[in-house]
Amino acid sequence: MGELLFIATTVFVAYVVFVVLAEKKDVSNPEKPEIAKAEANKPVVMEKSEKIAPPSTVVKSAAKKPARSKPAAARPVTVNGSIKNPKTGEVAKIPASYSFAKRWIKDALVEEGLLEKVYKNNELDDDTTARIHAALQQLKAMEKYS
Numbered sequence: 001m002g003e004l005l006f007i008a009t010t011v012f013v014a015y016v017v018f019v020v021l022a023e024k025k026d027v028s029n030p031e032k033p034e035i036a037k038a039e040a041n042k043p044v045v046m047e048k049s050e051k052i053a054p055p056s057t058v059v060k061s062a063a064k065k066p067a068r069s070k071p072a073a074a075r076p077v078t079v080n081g082s083i084k085n086p087k088t089g090e091v092a093k094i095p096a097s098y099s100f101a102k103r104w105i106k107d108a109l110v111e112e113g114l115l116e117k118v119y120k121n122n123e124l125d126d127d128t129t130a131r132i133h134a135a136l137q138q139l140k141a142m143e144k145y146s
Contacts, residue, residue: 083145094140098124098132108145109135 082093085104095101099121109115114135119128139145 081140083140086144094136098129101136105136105139109139112139112142114138 082091083105084091085108087104090104092102092105095105098106098119106118109132110118115132119132124132
């Protein structure tokens with residue numbers, strides 16, 4: 001019972017502090033709400049010099065703007081030591097270890113006939129690793145992946 005009374009008192013005190021701080025913010029800038037209320041109630045009057053352009057003029061002026069052309073280099077530029085996935089356009093660095101190569105790189109090595117299959121980590125030995133590094137260099141040299 002004492003715990004419930006403590007929690008209720010704490011919530012009440014927090015509410016009172018919140019309300020008092022909110023009132024202090026309103027009191028510090030009393031002119032702004034009055035100005036905003038006065039402007040909201042004021043009717044809008046347009047002078048003769050303020051004419052609204054007909055909708056057809058607005059559409060025509062928007063249509064006259066020249067279309068922006070894309071830059072000449074639409075193909076992403078690859079950094080030395082990286083290759084580009086021709087299907088998605090993703091650019092990835094050539095990994096130092098076959099284990100950390102992205103899946104699409106491993107699949108590309110097989111698709112191009114540079115490797116027989118996608119190797120698992122437990123199948124990697126010195127001979128296989130040497131063949132993989134040579135295949136990665138050949139893949140990097142291909143125009144399709146650069």
